[in-house]
Amino acid sequence: QVQLQESGPGLVKPSETLSLTCTVSGGSISSYYWSWIRQPAGKGLEWIGRIYTSGSTNYNPSLKSRVTMSVDTSKNQFSLKLSSVTAADTAVYYCARAPGSLYWFDPWGQGTLVTVSS
Amino acid sequence: EIVLTQSPGTLSLSPGERATLSCRASQSVSSSYLAWYQQKPGQAPRLLIYGASSRATGIPDRFSGSGSGTDFTLTISRLEPEDFAVYYCQQYGSSPSSFGGGTKVEIK
Numbered sequence: 001q002v003q004l005q006e007s008g009p010g011l012v013k014p015s016e017t018l019s020l021t022c023t024v025s026g027g028s029i030s031s032y033y034w035s036w037i038r039q040p041a042g043k044g045l046e047w048i049g050r051i052y053t054s055g056s057t058n059y060n061p062s063l064k065s066r067v068t069m070s071v072d073t074s075k076n077q078f079s080l081k082l083s084s085v086t087a088a089d090t091a092v093y094y095c096a097r098a099p100g101s102l103y104w105f106d107p108w109g110q111g112t113l114v115t116v117s118s
Numbered sequence: 119e120i121v122l123t124q125s126p127g128t129l130s131l132s133p134g135e136r137a138t139l140s141c142r143a144s145q146s147v148s149s150s151y152l153a154w155y156q157q158k159p160g161q162a163p164r165l166l167i168y169g170a171s172s173r174a175t176g177i178p179d180r181f182s183g184s185g186s187g188t189d190f191t192l193t194i195s196r197l198e199p200e201d202f203a204v205y206y207c208q209q210y211g212s213s214p215s216s217f218g219g220g221t222k223v224e225i226k
Contacts, residue, residue, distance in 0.1 A: 035215075045163065045206060045217040060214040061119075094162055102210055104153035106174060108162035 002027040004095050004109035012089075012116050018082040022095030022109055029053055029076045033098040035105060036069065036080045038091040046091075050098065051078055085116045120145055120209050122218035130226040137194040139221045141207035146187045151211030154183055154192045157220075158203045166205075167192065197223070 008020035022034065035050040049059035051069040059067045063082070071078040082089060092113050096105035121144040131137055141152070150170035155163035165174040167183035170190055180195040194201055202225050207218040 044219045045208075047215045047217070058213055062214075098210075102149075102151055104165055104168040104208065104210055105155075105163075106165040106168075108164075111162050 002097065002107055004097065004107060006093060006095050006109045006112040008112060008114070010113055010115060012085055012114060013118050014086055014116055015084055018080070018085050018089060018114055018116070020080045020093055020095075020112065020114070022078050022080075024076045024078075024097075029071065029073055029078065033101060033103070034071065034078045035096050035098060037094045037096055037105065037108075038089075039094070039111075040088075040091045048080065048082075048093075052101075087116050090114065090116045119214055120147065120212055120216050122207055122209060122216055124205075124207060124218035124221045126221060127219075128222045128224060130224050131197055132226045133197050133199055135197050137192075137197055137201070137223055139192040139194075139205055139223075141185075141190040141192070141218050143188040143190075143209060147190075147209045148211035150186050151209060152183075152185070152190050153208045153210065154181075155206045155208065156201075156203045157206065163206060194223075 003025045005023045012018045030053045033050050036048040039045050051057045057069050066083045068081040092111040094108050094111045096108040123142045125140045152170045154167040157163040171183045182193045184191050204220045204222045206220050
């Protein structure tokens, strides 16, 4: 079955850019919507945004000015960049798949902790 | 943005008991585009219910979802030891998609 795996630096300095990649295995990345979701320690879930395999994107307005997503279908990967990070961006970041534009998330990656600290 | 409010924040129950979790939306969720997830410590959320009442693949039938409009419910008919976890609702009918704050189901 399809599996997702997040990768990237676990520590980012304040004001710098957080960069993460999600690798999709066990299936094609094509024809699905791919999202990033984050969860600060002990808190709830926040949808960051999504990208379709064509490259079209939708971002949460609360983060839109700082978020960029991209997709590389040849590598079965998609990526997240979040600029000008602060301690408030410290969270576990998940990637997840949605079957369409108005759909639930399934499956999810295991998540990766990103800490913003100098 | 649609705000989802889950209640109670914590539910203390014993194995075998029935759990009823509520998710209330600040405005109507179109076409019952509401999902429920289970999350255990150190794990990613797992999809339980989509479309307000459809069970995801492999989910036991003790889990059921109901509701429409602004009021939704997740019911666990008889709690098993592995069901003690945090549960989140999510609406995906309008952008941005949003999640509730979660209900923790703990062992009494």
